[in-house]
Amino acid sequence: NDEAKTSDATEQTCVWATRAITYRLIPAVHGLVFLVGLPLNGFILAFFFCRGHRRAPGSLAVYLKNLAVADFWLCLCLPLRMANYNRRYATIHLLNCNLGASVLFLNVYASIVFTGYIAIIRYLKVVQPLGTHILQRVMASHLVSTVTWGFLLGVTSAFTSSFLKQKSSPSSNLVECQGLSSVLYEIVYACSTILFLTVLVFLLFCYYNISRRVSLAQRGQPPSSCSTKLAKSRRKMLALVSVFCFCFVPYHLLLLPKHYLWSCSWGKFFYYATEISIMMSVLNVCLDPLIYFYLCKRFR
Numbered sequence: 001n002d003e004a005k006t007s008d009a010t011e012q013t014c015v016w017a018t019r020a021i022t023y024r025l026i027p028a029v030h031g032l033v034f035l036v037g038l039p040l041n042g043f044i045l046a047f048f049f050c051r052g053h054r055r056a057p058g059s060l061a062v063y064l065k066n067l068a069v070a071d072f073w074l075c076l077c078l079p080l081r082m083a084n085y086n087r088r089y090a091t092i093h094l095l096n097c098n099l100g101a102s103v104l105f106l107n108v109y110a111s112i113v114f115t116g117y118i119a120i121i122r123y124l125k126v127v128q129p130l131g132t133h134i135l136q137r138v139m140a141s142h143l144v145s146t147v148t149w150g151f152l153l154g155v156t157s158a159f160t161s162s163f164l165k166q167k168s169s170p171s172s173n174l175v176e177c178q179g180l181s182s183v184l185y186e187i188v189y190a191c192s193t194i195l196f197l198t199v200l201v202f203l204l205f206c207y208y209n210i211s212r213r214v215s216l217a218q219r220g221q222p223p224s225s226c227s228t229k230l231a232k233s234r235r236k237m238l239a240l241v242s243v244f245c246f247c248f249v250p251y252h253l254l255l256l257p258k259h260y261l262w263s264c265s266w267g268k269f270f271y272y273a274t275e276i277s278i279m280m281s282v283l284n285v286c287l288d289p290l291i292y293f294y295l296c297k298r299f300r
Contacts, residue, residue: 027082029279034078037285041072044292060125062141063117064292066149070110071285077104078282099160106156108248108281109192111288113148115244116199117141118295119237123206126213126233159188189259196252203244207237239294247284251277 048065080100083092121141124133134140162184214230254277258270 023085026275026279027085030078030082030085030282033279033282033286034075034082037071038075040289041068041075041285044068044289045072059136059138059141060118060121060295062138062145063114063121064295066145067111067114067118067288068292070107070114071288074104074107074111074282074285077107102156102160105192106152108284109195110149110152111284112196112199112244112248113152114145115240116202117144117148118291119199119203119206119240122233122237122240122295123210126210126230155188155191159184189255193252193255196248200244200249203237203241207234207241210234210237236295240291243284243287243291247281247287251281253277 045065045068048061048068077100080092080096081104084096084100120135124136128136135144210230211234214234217230251274254270254273258274262270
């Protein structure tokens with residue numbers, strides 16, 4: 001009888017046995033990222049806000065500052081996510097699903113968007129070296145940053161309120177968040193996917209065009225200061241693209257098959273693959289400081 005009840009519950013809710021990877025490895029990685037990322041990004045914020053005022057910030061510094069804010073808040077979301085894995089309390093699980101997960105992904109997509117803005121500034125610095133483009137102005141950077149945060153906060157608030165109205169009960173394994181099937185979720189899913197693809201395509205476009213300019217500048221000519229600067233810009237763009245692809249591409253590659261092909265038989269695979277890809281996304285908070293050091297002369 002007990003076996004029959006377990007089988008019925010498994011068929012209805014698709015519950016599978018969670019192994020040590022869920023309750024030990026994943027929280028351990030998140031804990032390490034938290035211990036490294038929080039002081040790193042705290043130091044960077046202190047640098048930008050306490051020392052940065054001595055000199056007027058450029059547009060690149062404005063976007064780097066906002067990226068650091070997103071990474072810092074992302075670090076603060078990790079303890080709740082770790083508690084959700086380790087404690088298996090229903091209250092913590094509901095708090096993570098209703099608030100923690102939304103705030104975490106708010107900052108993940110803020111990191112994606114601001115990485116795209118940084119790529120735009122790096123690209124414009126190559127094609128518009130005099131800094132005459134409107135997007136290179138500090139006032140425009142502040143305005144774009146404010147609108148971006150307002151938009152992301154608005155979407156997150158609407159999604160969180162919609163999730164709360166569903167009054168979903170905790171899932172049986174107290175790890176996954178259930179009830180993500182509303183129309184608003186479908187809209188947010190589509191928009192976030194389009195947003196990610198837009199930033200990715202633009203990053204690749206910038207890197208390709210800068211590489212093309214380097215090839216043209218070096219073709220049949222001895223190295224010059226111009227070609228050296230272009231090659232340096234290409235290396236910086238490559239670093240930006242590499243970190244972006246490593247952290248965010250795996251998660252988004254899983255979104256489409258998970259969304260349309262998910263079933264109880266594939267549920268366990270998609271769960272572990274998604275958790276690993278989220279770990280890679282969270283590692284962004286430790287890799288971004290390398291971008292600050294590499295891209296921002298003031299920071300060095």
